[in-house]
Amino acid sequence: MNVGAVLVEGTRAALGVPAAAYALAAIGLNVQFGFTGLLNFGQVGFLLVGAYGTAITASHGLPLPLAFLCGIGAAVVLGLILGLPTLRLRADFLAIVTIAVAEILRHLARAQAFEGLTGGSTGIQAFATSFFTTANKIPKGRYGIGDLSFDERQLWITLVGWALVALCALLVRRLVRAPWGRVVKAVRADQDAPRSLGKNVFAYKIQALVLGGAIGALGGIVLAVDAQDTNPDYWVSDFTFYAFASLIIGGLATTVGPVIGAMVFWFLIQTVDSILRQLVTAGPLGSVLGPTDIGPLRFALVGLALMLLMIFRPQGILGDPDDVRAIDQ
């Protein structure tokens, strides 16, 4: 087995654009679930409206920076629409409503009826070309060492993605260390305590939902811009669950936990994929498994890992067991 190649591929995946997008989605979930205790199972819906908000406005001629703002704005609007009626519900009900809304959005995005606006089942393509041409100041060439190198296009979107991750992580760090963070943590542990001190619990919940959703939308925008495509089949509910897995791997209610978690998630996904592929094509597993079994098998392992983590180490790599206990009384 070629261990070197496996590690390089894993590192590449851990630094890639999808890992950055997952990190953003997980940072958003961390604000909602980790700090505030809101169980949002529809995070992918925020990514979807971010991507479509950007793509639709950009393909109608709006300059890209404004289109990005439209994508974020769409996520804010979704957060308000979703939050105002549902945040009074209990955590598990909120989970069902949010996952239902995400599925509704995906069905609508791919519906024939809105094909003119959303591109139906194929989505919108090539809406962010100027991001890679005029906005990219990186000279042509390859950057990096050996197999771990990027061309100027990949480097640009990767840098932008991770810069957004860093910005959002810092923003969240500042917020949760401020009074705002202490109130949402109090809401997480017991709604009635901050309410009895005169805090508007509902307003804090809405703010957490909207902020987390907007950060998630950035992830959706990054993914869609990188692919130059808003294929509606990207935004399936499993995406949210993988983001959850990333968050729990890294550690709930920590600043860098979701970032580390997303990188570890992608590193593991890619290394498991490479190892399985070597075992299937050249190794002993070839008689039992086919090449098409590798993809599902590694996600079966993700499921297993999510179960075992949640049972035996719910605080992940960096988290504090007390935070988990506070969410889950």
Place this chain on the structure above:
Amino acid sequence: MVWHPTTSEKRDRRVRRHRLVVALVAATFGVLMLLTDRSRAQEVPTSSPPPAGPTATAPGTTVANGTAVVGTLTTPSGPVAGARIEVSADGKVVGEARSEADGSFRVPVPTGGRYQVHLDTATLPAGVQVSSTGRDTLDNVLVFTGRPQRVNFDLVAGGADGAAPAPVSEGPGVVDRFADLVLSGARYGLVIALCAVGLTLIYATTGLVNFAHGELVTFGALAAWLLSSSAWFSLPLAVAAIGAFVLAAAFGALQDTVLWEPLRRYRPGNISALVVSIGLALFLRNIYLVVFDSNPRAFAQYATQDAITFGPFRLQPKDLVSMAVCLAGLAATAALLRWTKLGTAVRAVSDEPDLARSSGIDVRRVFLTVWALGAGLAGLGGVMLALTQGVQWNMGLRLLLVVFAAVVVGGFGSPAGAMLGGLLIGIVSEVSTYWVTPDVKDVFALSALILVLLVRPQGILGVRERVG
């Protein structure tokens, strides 16, 4: 008075339970082994889709799929709207659509391959017919993956009396179409209800919102397929359905014994249990996909049947059987809950667990029973769903949210509410296709869920204090 077991009875039960657990583990592994061999032994000879389409950035996402049967229905006097086109493969319907106002239709199909395309002449406007008998079905239409395939139906104006065709903008038989939709909604709704009862009972007693319930539905369908239509077993489907019920119940009991019961002791929190159920769902679903492939499979029996007509209703005998089975399952569950000692214990535990425990009810046994019963019903629901849809690795996932909708609409934790909610959701989503294309019918089911939560968060039959 509640039954108090003596020490020797307890020991006997423990021994029996151990035997049961060992037997269940052995049976489940046996089934899994068979499944593994199976998927190697018989590759379905449909053309597999090439890895076309945009590169999937996110894991678990599917490739964009433009694979479809398309066409336009016109007569010399104008387009034909509202006619129903059905696409089937190996006798199993894989998709249907109604023609738009401009006569165009588009039926997405899962992969490339050979399909049969059927125009439902009963839905043609008065005075419009196919040019000659038998022209309403195109056998052997070859569709390539990722590309729409155009088909033509030869339509002529003029009925029996040669009269000019009626205005074609409106489809015929509004009553018939409505009756059809309500009936198929009721059939779908009863399946949803059967799956929802287990989900709601598990929630009511153990407090778990089980996101892995859909995988029990798939398990039942897979088990029935294995018992009735595989290389090793070719039992009659009726026997296989009973077998699927038993196997799914055993699977549920196994899950409760090895996973949920230890978890309740070790980490009693509803949210972490919920996340664990997500992990379990991901695990099982992808294992199904590895063991089977992504191709839908039909049962060997009852794949195609001639429809029979009752007044405005038109349905296949298997639909009738499916409805009867679901109704029987629901009635039996209701009777069990209402009139047996076990049912009383279940209701007591769901009302007030601590009081139930302190009055001597064996809560552990109630949990195990509810898991077995709920899983068995979900498995049976899977078989009934597969009668019309075929068996596929992700069928449970697709049903899960609709089942949640039914449970919430009816009132979370209320079995009667789950039955009512299932029926309502099924009819709402099917009837919505009268106005919208079938690809958005789930939107209506899920919107009903949200609407009910806004207006009456405890659901139709729920109890107020269940919602925090």
